[in-house]
Amino acid sequence: MKNKKQLVNLLVASTFLVMVISGLMAYFRPFSIKTTGLHSLMGFFFILLIYLHVKHNFKGLKKSFQGKNLVLTFSITALLTGLFIWQPKPIQSILGLSNNLGAAQDRFEMNDKGMIYHYTPTPEYKLKIEVRAGKNYQAEKPSQMAIWLQNQSFYHIKTLHSSQNTEELPYWSWKVKEYNKAKKEAEENDGEVLSVSGATPNSSFDPRDYILPERNEEPFYLMIEVNQLGDGNESYQDQPSMIYRIEIDNKYPTAFQVFELMGYSKYDQQEEAWQAYYPDGSVTTALKLIDSALLTIERD
Incomplete structure (x- = not known):
């Protein structure tokens, strides 16, 4: 069981690293279907790993699903999601620096x-x-x-x-x-x-x-x-x-x-x-x- 947890944790870390690199490439370089495909498919695999991670550590994580931390987490997530969808001028300025035109x-x-x-x-x-x-x-x-x-x-x-x-x-x-x-x-x-x-x-x-x-x-x-x-x-x-x-x-x-x-x-x-x-x-x-x-x- 311990070896499985370690394997999942290492896979989460390595997959996240690939997603960070491919995300930066997608932002700073012109559009590439290979880069976008790599980022998206690794994202799907990352979702699976997060599910396994939560499953193996549910007891410890369960303590976080309560009180002020839970409200604060959802509030920050909702705020950022709203900003990125709405895209006010400061956000548009950041996106405008990208070389990826879509x-x-x-x-x-x-x-x-x-x-x-x-x-x-x-x-x-x-x-x-x-x-x-x-x-x-x-x-x-x-x-x-x-x-x-x-x-x-x-x-x-x-x-x-x-x-x-x-x-x-x-x-x-x-x-x-x-x-x-x-x-x-x-x-x-x-x-x-x-x-x-x-x-x-x-x-x-x-x-x-x-x-x-x-x-x-x-x-x-x-x-x-x-x-x-x-x-x-x-x-x-x-x-x-x-x-x-x-x-x-x-x-x-x-x-x-x-x-x-x-x-x-x-x-x-x-x-x-x-x-x-x-x-x-x-x-x-x-x-x-x-x-x-x-x-x-x-x-x-």
């Missing part, structure tokens, strides 16, 4: 009618992108697509979605490379974000600093690049990707916005950069991959 941060759906993308940086700020397929969209061979955020200086902030074949999305790929290069340079300069700042007052690598109204009142951009493989015409063996853009301004919030065509992707030899050029007669069917694209923002 498992349900985004959801992507695609069918023969087009694409729907949900992005929820916080429960109070929800973005929904609806792309209606054009007449040249091929459901059996879906177009390659990337969706990302840019700041006022046109630097990539965060990729929300990208197809597997990223080589067919040169404009977005170049933006990501420039972002990674700037981020590396910033880290080498002890975290001073020099290359991404440009003219914008926002020079953070945290996407929430651009998206959330309470953190930023400056406009930012939501971008879409789309490309259909094998859509050659008289001018191109394979037509270039098309780029669409919306400017989002939290200072003047609107619930609905329609994406505007920014242009087609082309490499500028002099600037050594991928640019967007407004379509000319050389681009044909690529203009009809997307019929329309609508952004809906829910702000609570």
Whole structure:
């Protein structure tokens, strides 16, 4: 019996240690299903161990289930539970320090009618992108697509979605490379974000600093690049990707916005950069991959 108690006690201590470590990882690092799964499953096992612990030590614990200690315990537990559910501003500030934006941060759906993308940086700020397929969209061979955020200086902030074949999305790929290069340079300069700042007052690598109204009142951009493989015409063996853009301004919030065509992707030899050029007669069917694209923002 004594050995069983010791075993349960050691298991309680070791399991609790794993839960503490996984809990800290879940708070300070971006969301990971492995970390969350480890923390949750260990939690279930911990419940079983607590049951065994109480069972083996019930006589000693029974003395605590009475008087002022019992009332105080339930009062503190009820108070903390209420605070964590209600989440007043001080609690929200603590949660806001976390790098874990949640498992349900985004959801992507695609069918023969087009694409729907949900992005929820916080429960109070929800973005929904609806792309209606054009007449040249091929459901059996879906177009390659990337969706990302840019700041006022046109630097990539965060990729929300990208197809597997990223080589067919040169404009977005170049933006990501420039972002990674700037981020590396910033880290080498002890975290001073020099290359991404440009003219914008926002020079953070945290996407929430651009998206959330309470953190930023400056406009930012939501971008879409789309490309259909094998859509050659008289001018191109394979037509270039098309780029669409919306400017989002939290200072003047609107619930609905329609994406505007920014242009087609082309490499500028002099600037050594991928640019967007407004379509000319050389681009044909690529203009009809997307019929329309609508952004809906829910702000609570």
